Amino acid sequence: MAMLLFLGRLEDRAGAPQQVLALAGPTPLAGVLDRLPAELAAALVAPGVRMARNGTLVSPQGLVIDDGDELAFLPPVSGG
Amino acid sequence: MAMLLFLGRLEDRAGAPQQVLALAGPTPLAGVLDRLPAELAAALVAPGVRMARNGTLVSPQGLVIDDGDELAFLPPVSGG
Amino acid sequence: MADVRLELAPFDSGAALAAFGAAHPQAGGIVSFLGQVRLEGEVEALELRHFAPLTLPGMEALAATAEARWLLAGLLVIHRSGLMHPGDPIVLVAAAARHRRDAFAAAEFIMDHLKSDSWFWKRELAAGQWRWIEPRAEDHADIARW
Amino acid sequence: MADVRLELAPFDSGAALAAFGAAHPQAGGIVSFLGQVRLEGEVEALELRHFAPLTLPGMEALAATAEARWLLAGLLVIHRSGLMHPGDPIVLVAAAARHRRDAFAAAEFIMDHLKSDSWFWKRELAAGQWRWIEPRAEDHADIARW
Numbered sequence: 001m002a003m004l005l006f007l008g009r010l011e012d013r014a015g016a017p018q019q020v021l022a023l024a025g026p027t028p029l030a031g032v033l034d035r036l037p038a039e040l041a042a043a044l045v046a047p048g049v050r051m052a053r054n055g056t057l058v059s060p061q062g063l064v065i066d067d068g069d070e071l072a073f074l075p076p077v078s079g080g
Numbered sequence: 081m082a083m084l085l086f087l088g089r090l091e092d093r094a095g096a097p098q099q100v101l102a103l104a105g106p107t108p109l110a111g112v113l114d115r116l117p118a119e120l121a122a123a124l125v126a127p128g129v130r131m132a133r134n135g136t137l138v139s140p141q142g143l144v145i146d147d148g149d150e151l152a153f154l155p156p157v158s159g160g
Numbered sequence: 161m162a163d164v165r166l167e168l169a170p171f172d173s174g175a176a177l178a179a180f181g182a183a184h185p186q187a188g189g190i191v192s193f194l195g196q197v198r199l200e201g202e203v204e205a206l207e208l209r210h211f212a213p214l215t216l217p218g219m220e221a222l223a224a225t226a227e228a229r230w231l232l233a234g235l236l237v238i239h240r241s242g243l244m245h246p247g248d249p250i251v252l253v254a255a256a257a258r259h260r261r262d263a264f265a266a267a268e269f270i271m272d273h274l275k276s277d278s279w280f281w282k283r284e285l286a287a288g289q290w291r292w293i294e295p296r297a298e299d300h301a302d303i304a305r306w
Numbered sequence: 307m308a309d310v311r312l313e314l315a316p317f318d319s320g321a322a323l324a325a326f327g328a329a330h331p332q333a334g335g336i337v338s339f340l341g342q343v344r345l346e347g348e349v350e351a352l353e354l355r356h357f358a359p360l361t362l363p364g365m366e367a368l369a370a371t372a373e374a375r376w377l378l379a380g381l382l383v384i385h386r387s388g389l390m391h392p393g394d395p396i397v398l399v400a401a402a403a404r405h406r407r408d409a410f411a412a413a414e415f416i417m418d419h420l421k422s423d424s425w426f427w428k429r430e431l432a433a434g435q436w437r438w439i440e441p442r443a444e445d446h447a448d449i450a451r452w
Contacts, residue, residue: 007211008281009292055213072211078282078293080195080208080239080251080274087357088427089438135359152357158428158439160341160354160385160397160420174327178320181340185393188344191337191413193406199331247331260339260421261448264414267337271406302407 002032002065005072006044013043029063032071048076082112082145085152086124093123109143112151128156162223162235166216168242173249180236180254187233187256191263193271199246205285208250210241215279222273226255229269230262237270241280272302308369308381312362314388319395326382326400333379333402337409339417345392351431354396356387361425368419372401375415376408383416387426418448 002021006014021035029051033041043049051058052072053065065071082101086094101115109131113121123129131138132152133145145151163180173194181190197206210216223237234256244250253270257263276299283292309326319340327336343352356362369383380402390396399416403409422445429438 005211007209008283012292052211052213057214072213074211074214074279075281076295077277077279078295079276079299080278080280080282085357087355088429092438132357132359137360152359154357154360154425155427156441157423157425158441159422159445160424160426160428174320174324177323181320181342185342185345188341190340190342192340193410194327194336194338195334195406196327196331196336198334198404258344260341260414260417264339264410264417268406268410271410275406 001067002027003070004032005070007072008075008078010043010049010073010075013040023065023067026064026066029060029065032065044073046075050074081147082107083150084112085150087152088155088158090123090129090153090155093120103145103147106144106146109140109145112145124153126155130154162220162227162237164216164220164223164237165239166210166219167238167240170244170248171238171240171252173238173252176236176238176252177254180234180256184234184256186258187263188258189260189263190254190256191260191267192252192254193267194249195251195271197244197246197248197250202286203246203284206244206248206250207283207285207290208241208244209281209283211279215241218279219274222270222278226266226270230255230257230266231259232257232262232266235266235270237274239274239278239280269306272299272306275299276303308366308373308383310362310366310369310383311385312356312365313384313386316390316394317384317386317398319384319398322382322384322398323400326380326402330380330402332404333409334404335406335409336400336402337406337413338398338400339413340395341397341417343390343392343394343396348432349392349430352390352394352396353429353431353436354387354390355427355429357425361387364425365420368416368424372412372416376401376403376412377405378403378408378412381412381416383420385420385424385426415452418445418452421445422449 004019011017084099091097236254238252255263255266283290382400384398401409401412429436
């Protein structure tokens with residue numbers, strides 16, 4: 001199982017701050033997004049949204065999510 | 081009588097923060113300075129020293145001191 | 161060396177600043193910035209969310225950058241996350257330095273970066289509705305100065 | 307509108323700043339500068355002398371200039387005169403503003419002017435000898451910025 005985290009306004013889009021997703025095995029980002037509602041999936045890869053896998057910023061290019069991973073979607077920060 | 085005030089390092093030159101001077105009547109600045117030791121008089125009109133008569137900054141040009149006046153000599157400030 | 165804290169509950173900014181001042185008697189000058197939730201309009205509450213793996217490390221990296229750039233005797237950075245109400249402190253930055261120019265520059269540098277590119281997401285409660293705050297162009301102009 | 311004080315005895319800078327903060331809940335941001343007598347070398351004491359007819363009026367005029375130049379919600383300027391010892395506060399400036407840039411600029415402007423062209427004369431006691439402090443070229447460069 002992987003844990004998806006939705007920060008900031010993405011939480012409203014997702015309807016929850018997090019979501020658990022059962023994965024059959026290592027899954028490319030596109031495969032993860034396919035499991036979500038299309039509108040949410042589009043918001044998660046909109047310009048300015050960054051991703052962190054297990055707490056480390058990563059590029060979406062070539063990103064593969066494995067069982068036990070946490071994938072956070074970070075929209076543009078509003079700052080402190 | 082007039083009161084002379086010596087601020088900052090001019091106090092050390094004068095040997096006191098203030099000095100009372102008996103005046104016969106309205107006296108030009110030069111006449112006041114003549115009553116003081118030459119070295120002190122020179123320090124009081126050195127570049128950067130400003131003067132205040134009765135609490136108001138005045139120009140030394142044409143300055144006349146009268147009985148009851150307070151004349152303060154203000155060397156360059158060291159700031160707060 | 162800097163004291164950097166992410167606070168999840170209200171903190172006493174006066175006590176924090178007093179302790180910082182007492183810890184730096186040799187500094188000569190201390191510049192501080194205190195940001196509080198504004199008492200204005202219909203805003204009833206403010207909430208900041210953070211992302212633990214990035215937010216505090218980002219603040220620590222920012223403090224280290226300031227310490228490398230200016231000659232500081234001490235640096236304190238405290239930022240709230242969580243639910244806040246008008247008057248609550250959000251952020252306290254204090255920089256102690258021998259030369260006040262260094263302290264002013266470091267404090268303003270840190271504030272500009274905290275306000276624009278630190279890992280916080282903010283929402284406001286007004287008239288019973290929560291609304292996420294979007295990034296402001298002004299904030300990005302602020303950090304372009306550095 | 308500004309609160310400007312010439313203190314002839316030690317003052318509690320923390321209490322003054324706390325009171326100022328409490329008085330300006332709508333400000334959003336408060337920048338402060340606290341200058342203390344440095345604990346260094348052989349300096350045992352510092353004395354500031356002022357000239358009553360000019361010193362406080364000069365501080366008030368400086369505060370009014372800052373209030374005219376930046377949009378401030380409040381401004382506090384406290385400066386000591388008299389005998390001080392290491393750790394004693396010399397000066398506290400606090401500026402409250404909606405926009406932090408205004409608060410930073412006003413506080414730094416006031417400090418630069420207080421440090422260079424306010425009506426104070428300063429001497430230090432070291433190794434049992436009092437020595438008058440001369441103006442510093444650096445201070446004049448500071449105010450040329452404004």
